[in-house]
Amino acid sequence: MNNRLRRVGVLSALALVTAVPTLAPASVAAKPTITMSGSTSVAPLAALLARKYLRFCDHCVNFKLLQGGSDIGVADVAAGRVTIGNSSRDPKPSDPGGLVFNKIAQDAICIVTNSANPVPGIDQAGVQAVFGGGVRSWSGVPGSTQTGTIDAFVRTPASGTQDAFQKIFMGSTKIFSGASQKASNGLIQQSVTSDPSGVGYVSLAFTKGVHVVPYKGVDCTLRNAKSGQYGGVRNFYMVTRGAPTGAAKKWITWITHNKAAAKVVSTQWVPLN
């Protein structure tokens, strides 16, 4: 499939959605719209929270949710293209000035292998060896039932998950250049699901159908993430240009302070309170 075809396909699909605004009530147009772009890890949470918030505030706002990766979200909000940039990574010195990273939740990053290769555990040195390219065969990984070449799946550079994984798990060790880059958690999940030699890392919400490898002797579970026992936890942010104001301020305040919002977060992520 060439890129030109894909571009045309994407444009056509987006044209369909924008061409069909007619069924919503007419009063919707007068409400403020909060546009969000960025992290594919934050997007599932943002979608769930938006539904709850619409009911809480009696449909006081409209939302528009786009994706693209954390770096895209940060760049979009800095340029004023969106109200909020969703980010699953911490601020970087290279980020544009004037941005406020509003922390909304935490998320566990899990190391995953194919269900036919239930690796019993891995420590930080093991993660660095597998994803850094120091160990290229499963026979070099203790407890692995596979013997062939390791197929490492990593995220694209624009990804916040990639940045957080580098910071939390890899430290100064560079990721192996031969690893396959994927654009989303779901693609890593699908790649590892269908490849017995696969290994990758995903947000906790994307661990269905794969084996989740305990890290430093601790299972990557919501309970262990909430208790602080699991070491691979990162922050989720809604980034605004300056301090949030108006509808965006109410929305972010509701996420961080309302019990109903915390209940939604608690289904797959770690709430702040």
Next chain:
Amino acid sequence: MTNTKRRQPRRRVRAAIASLAAVVGIATLSFPAGAGAAEATLCGGKLELNNDIPGIDPPGGLSYKFDCNATVLGYGVLSNRQVDYFSTEVGVLDFTSGEATSEQFGCEGPFPSSGFGCRGVANFGNFINGEFAIGRDPCEAAKTKADKFKVWVVATVVQSDSVTNKPFTAVTQPFRLKGPACKTKSVRKETRR
């Protein structure tokens, strides 16, 4: 007042038809010269009630599953009910084994709205399997025939020109998704009362 209320579903249906006509218009514009020789793409699928979506209080949760006889690069899901949630990452199942493939879609759009759009890839015949939620009980009895809950899918697909064999993209007609199957009394009985 009552008449106005009764007219609203009809207006919505008319609006839906107008929207779908626009979609078909876009599809027509995207056909290059000579592309008319390609075979028509068919898509089909169904809806199921889904009360197990984490973070979504029932009722309102739905699963959708559809496939097309062509490679799908994007699709839109449209409904005559207000959509207020959709899964942002959608998996693709192999049409022979039913197992997950490495194909996937990412979905974007407004809430609340009439639908959402997704981009990615699903190869010929593979099943696209996602979730969304509406603001009302999908099994709520329709007050009129026009008010019956309906969902359509429109896909951007790759077709091959039967003369030159060159691939090109096209947008399909809207295909209605069947279901969901509800255990409640039939709509006709409710309406008669």
